[in-house]
Amino acid sequence: MKVVVCIKQVPDTKGGVKFNPDGTLDRGAMLAIMNPDDKAGLEAALRLKDEYGAEVTVITMGLPKAADVLREALAMGADKAVLVTDRVLGGADTWATSTTLAGALRNLDYDLIITGRQAIDGDTAQVGPQIAEHLGIPVISYAQEIKVNGDKVTVKRQYDDRYHMVEVKMPCLITALSELNDPRYMTPGGIFDACKADITTWGRADLKDVEDGNLGLNGSPTKIAKASDKVRKGAGEKVVPDSPEDAVNYIVGKLKEKHVI
Amino acid sequence: MDFSLSKEHEMARQLFKDFAETEVKPLAQEIDQEHRFPRETVEKLAKYGFLGIPVPKELGGQGCDVLTYAMCVEELSKVCGTTGVIVSAHTSLCVDPIMTFGTDEQKQKYVVPLAKGEKLGAFGLTEPGAGTDAQGQQTKAVLDGDEWVLNGSKCFITNGKEADVYVIFAVTGKVEKRGKMMKEISAFIVEKGTPGFTFGTKENKMGICGSSTYELIFTDCRIPKDNLLGARGKGFNIAMHTLDGGRIGIAAQALGLAEGALETTIQYVKERKQFGRSIGQFQNTQFQLADLATKVECAKLLVYKAACKKDEYTKNPKISYSVEAAQAKLCAAEVAMEVTTKCVQLHGGYGYIKEYDVERMMRDAKITEIYEGTSEVQRMVISANLLK
Numbered sequence: 001m002k003v004v005v006c007i008k009q010v011p012d013t014k015g016g017v018k019f020n021p022d023g024t025l026d027r028g029a030m031l032a033i034m035n036p037d038d039k040a041g042l043e044a045a046l047r048l049k050d051e052y053g054a055e056v057t058v059i060t061m062g063l064p065k066a067a068d069v070l071r072e073a074l075a076m077g078a079d080k081a082v083l084v085t086d087r088v089l090g091g092a093d094t095w096a097t098s099t100t101l102a103g104a105l106r107n108l109d110y111d112l113i114i115t116g117r118q119a120i121d122g123d124t125a126q127v128g129p130q131i132a133e134h135l136g137i138p139v140i141s142y143a144q145e146i147k148v149n150g151d152k153v154t155v156k157r158q159y160d161d162r163y164h165m166v167e168v169k170m171p172c173l174i175t176a177l178s179e180l181n182d183p184r185y186m187t188p189g190g191i192f193d194a195c196k197a198d199i200t201t202w203g204r205a206d207l208k209d210v211e212d213g214n215l216g217l218n219g220s221p222t223k224i225a226k227a228s229d230k231v232r233k234g235a236g237e238k239v240v241p242d243s244p245e246d247a248v249n250y251i252v253g254k255l256k257e258k259h260v261i
Numbered sequence: 262m263d264f265s266l267s268k269e270h271e272m273a274r275q276l277f278k279d280f281a282e283t284e285v286k287p288l289a290q291e292i293d294q295e296h297r298f299p300r301e302t303v304e305k306l307a308k309y310g311f312l313g314i315p316v317p318k319e320l321g322g323q324g325c326d327v328l329t330y331a332m333c334v335e336e337l338s339k340v341c342g343t344t345g346v347i348v349s350a351h352t353s354l355c356v357d358p359i360m361t362f363g364t365d366e367q368k369q370k371y372v373v374p375l376a377k378g379e380k381l382g383a384f385g386l387t388e389p390g391a392g393t394d395a396q397g398q399q400t401k402a403v404l405d406g407d408e409w410v411l412n413g414s415k416c417f418i419t420n421g422k423e424a425d426v427y428v429i430f431a432v433t434g435k436v437e438k439r440g441k442m443m444k445e446i447s448a449f450i451v452e453k454g455t456p457g458f459t460f461g462t463k464e465n466k467m468g469i470c471g472s473s474t475y476e477l478i479f480t481d482c483r484i485p486k487d488n489l490l491g492a493r494g495k496g497f498n499i500a501m502h503t504l505d506g507g508r509i510g511i512a513a514q515a516l517g518l519a520e521g522a523l524e525t526t527i528q529y530v531k532e533r534k535q536f537g538r539s540i541g542q543f544q545n546t547q548f549q550l551a552d553l554a555t556k557v558e559c560a561k562l563l564v565y566k567a568a569c570k571k572d573e574y575t576k577n578p579k580i581s582y583s584v585e586a587a588q589a590k591l592c593a594a595e596v597a598m599e600v601t602t603k604c605v606q607l608h609g610g611y612g613y614i615k616e617y618d619v620e621r622m623m624r625d626a627k628i629t630e631i632y633e634g635t636s637e638v639q640r641m642v643i644s645a646n647l648l649k
Contacts, residue, residue, distance in 0.1 A: 072272070075272065075276075184309075185276060187323060188276065188309075188310055188311070188314050189310055189322070189323030189325060192269050192324060192325050192329075194269075194272075195268050195269040195272070
């Protein structure tokens with residue numbers, strides 16, 4: 001069984017988001033980590049390796065520095081790593097990214113492709129399903145549990161108020177939630193091996209069946225008008241009513257004022 | 262001379278830091294107050310290979326260097342001195358001597374499960390009458406057919422009741438050295454569960470309260486002849502070699518305690534307000550922190566230098582790292598004691614309260630000046646090299 005996991009290096013947003021004066025993310029000022037949903041996807045793949053002896057390949061698109069997350073994945077137990085990097089691929093939105101990754105994935109053998117649900121730097125949740133569309137394979141998104149049975153996978157798919165049990169024949173693509181599992185740590189020996197390991201590096205020329213018009217900034221239909229961090233709410237208005245009735249009347253009055261009721 | 266860490270060392274440090282913060286820190290206060298050995302943490306340490314870091318892969322280890330091992334003990338000790346010494350005693354005092362002096366059979370039988378963390382190791386040299394003076398040993402081993410028969414006791418043994426494999430030293434006869442009759446000391450590997458091997462008092466300690474410190478008692482304890490470690494009569498050399506390596510582990514523990522106390526205190530002085538401003542805005546606090554941070558950096562450089570020297574020894578056994586290990590331990594232990602004490606002072610009354618980590622760190626730091634050779638012994642080692 002062959003599993004390919006798509007991972008992304010993202011800025012750690014725990015300590016707040018920092019922007020350049022032009023509104024783009026100041027990635028240099030933030031710690032770079034493996035996207036949490038992708039890490040859960042990698043852990044799911046590594047469990048398939050533990051259980052069924054699956055071969056796990058990780059792939060990422062990004063700057064040469066993105067090799068760091070590939071080495072982390074190797075140190076956790078992945079077998080092979082592919083870095084897709086090229087100047088002409090820079091500035092890609094979800095469409096251009098999924099086109100690029102699909103072009104790279106066409107070079108690989110896979111039974112299962114796992115991606116994270118979404119990346120914490122963009123929160124679009126579009127790349128995984130788009131890759132499946134490009135490759136013409138089924139997609140199951142929001143996986144909170146994955147089981148393999150012969151040539152089929154059964155996935156518990158999260159919904160707001162329920163879950164779906166979906167069975168699909170491989171090859172297919174699954175998008176993973178960070179709630180799927182607790183990813184394992186790297187091992188010290190794994191780190192030493194990962195730092196010596198060869199990482200396959202592909203550029204534009206290595207992508208299969210893709211058109212230049214769908215790549216990089218020029219191939220990205222998305223235009224960002226403005227980006228901002230979460231807006232902090234003000235302190236609000238503090239009211240201390242004399243009785244519970246006064247409190248209820250005050251709240252109801254405010255809700256009517258805002259046309260909520 | 263390049264003081265920057267390699268990519269693998271940076272990644273390993275981040276791994277140890279994440280593990281310590283997530284898996285070790287939440288238990289630190291509880292195991293200290295309950296004097297409870299953190300078995301659940303040891304299982305996780307085993308799972309991720311932290312109990313066999315400087316051991317070759319063919320012997321079940323991680324195939325990393327001594328510097329990586331030292332950084333592991335350092336990061337664990339930043340949040341919990343107990344967890345740091347569990348790893349240090351296991352790796353430096355049990356795995357290392359068997360790996361260095363054991364036969365191929367002994368390495369396969371003992372080092373492999375120890376490095377994988379399936380078994381935990383300990384080391385028994387100290388006796389009630391033989392601490393710094395290892396010649397004061399009373400425990401005896403007598404060869405009887407195909408077995409050694411051990412009688413005597415060992416005290417203050419780290420990982421005492423929790424270990425599975427013990428490196429034990431005993432007197433096997435008398436030899437003449439420079440015209441004087443001296444005790445012939447030999448080293449042995451003893452397994453838990455061997456008839457005649459029992460545990461005595463559990464020590465009620467000032468610090469590292471979660472570590473299991475016991476008296477070991479041997480009463481006609483019979484072990485196979487093949488469990489002699491190294492050559493007969495070479496026990497003293499094996500013990501001294503082992504303690505040289507152990508000192509790097511304890512120096513890393515001391516370094517971690519000092520760094521942990523300093524980090525906690527930096528956070529505290531930013532938040533604690535007196536006379537309308539944070540105490541970090543007072544020059545007294547600033548100057549003290551500057552001095553403490555400088556001493557910690559000094560200790561760190563000596564600890565890393567000693568670890569790198571032991572790595573050089575692994576490639577070339579003619580190299581000695583004894584002086585570097587003694588200097589690292591002497592400096593780091595005394596820095597740990599000074600830094601933790603001053604950090605308690607900077608916390609004021611809160612520093613004396615058990616809910617604050619610095620209280621525990623100060624108690625934990627004291628032992629680093631005592632075990633695996635007191636600071637006075639380290640000075641003896643260092644000066645003997647100067648005056649030879």
